[in-house]
Amino acid sequence: KRLLKYCKIYKPELIEIHNRPSYLLNISKVYKNTNFVLVIHNDPLNLKGSNSIEERKKLLNICHKIYFVSSWVEEKFFNGIDKNFYNNFRTVYPSIDKIIKFPKKEKLIIFSGKLNAAKGFDKFAIAIIKILNKYKKWKSVIIGDEPREKYSFNHPKLFFTGWISQDKVLDLYNKSSITVVPSLWEEPFGRSSLEAGSRGNAVIISKKGGLPETIENPIFLKNVTSKSIYN
Numbered sequence: 001k002r003l004l005k006y007c008k009i010y011k012p013e014l015i016e017i018h019n020r021p022s023y024l025l026n027i028s029k030v031y032k033n034t035n036f037v038l039v040i041h042n043d044p045l046n047l048k049g050s051n052s053i054e055e056r057k058k059l060l061n062i063c064h065k066i067y068f069v070s071s072w073v074e075e076k077f078f079n080g081i082d083k084n085f086y087n088n089f090r091t092v093y094p095s096i097d098k099i100i101k102f103p104k105k106e107k108l109i110i111f112s113g114k115l116n117a118a119k120g121f122d123k124f125a126i127a128i129i130k131i132l133n134k135y136k137k138w139k140s141v142i143i144g145d146e147p148r149e150k151y152s153f154n155h156p157k158l159f160f161t162g163w164i165s166q167d168k169v170l171d172l173y174n175k176s177s178i179t180v181v182p183s184l185w186e187e188p189f190g191r192s193s194l195e196a197g198s199r200g201n202a203v204i205i206s207k208k209g210g211l212p213e214t215i216e217n218p219i220f221l222k223n224v225t226s227k228s229i230y231n
Contacts, residue, residue, distance in 0.1 A: 002055040005028060006135045007027075011033065011034075011168065014064070015037070017036070017037070019039065020048075021045050021050040022049030024059065025059070025062070029128045037066075038067070039052065039067045040073055041047040043188060045076055045079065048152055049165065053079075056077060060081075066089045067092045068097070070093065071091050072210035074091050080127050094194065103174040103175070103199065106177065107137050107163045108139055109141075109144075109177070110173065111124050111180055112169060112181075113143075114145075115142065115145060116142055117149065119184070121146075126223040127227075127229035128155075129153060130226075131230060133155075140157065140159070141172055141176070145162050163187065170186065173199035178201060179197075181193045181205045181211065182205070183205075183209070183211060184224050185208060186209035187208050187209040190205070193211060194215065194216050202219065205215055207220055
């Protein structure tokens with residue numbers, strides 16, 4: 001309501017909305033004299049306002065441009081729609097600044113993200129404890145939290161940071177040698193693998209969603225199991 005009030009007074013030439021197609025549909029009914037730009041970060045079939053083919057066609061007709069964070073998200077959006085009838089869409093990947101100098105690496109393995117089963121955290125934790133027992137000079141850092149799921153994994157060389165700032169996450173990627181992203185759910189993109197790869201990590205990922213688009217030379221998990229992660 002505040003945005004619509006603003007639009008009526010200041011008449012913006014462009015309105016950019018992220019991940020809320022239902023907002024765009026509602027705003028466009030009241031305020032039409034502008035260019036709408038929609039940026040979709042998640043599976044559009046699970047977002048209010050883009051579930052149905054009719055809603056997605058309407059968004060294409062209303063929007064000046066629709067951007068997707070991965071080709072996987074784009075393909076989901078066009079499920080049941082012929083792309084050839086539209087030219088106002090594009091995939092634009094999230095990005096990160098390049099490092100100037102390759103950092104000095106430590107024998108460190110990283111897991112970063114929500115500590116839940118959908119992200120494969122439980123399977124990673126089982127595997128990493130076995131790895132740390134076998135390779136005495138290596139250690140592991142787990143970045144993130146998850147209040148909805150509780151796990152109890154302990155090892156003297158396994159460290160939990162909880163939630164930390166992005167700068168601290170990148171500092172850890174600078175030091176680490178390996179990052180594992182064993183997601184079981186369909187990742188729309190996957191910043192963890194992008195950021196880890198940009199800092200010179202060997203990145204091990206599943207083939208879920210847009211994860212394969214995040215890095216040029218990953219190591220793919222054939223199956224997301226603790227055994228495959230350990231191997």
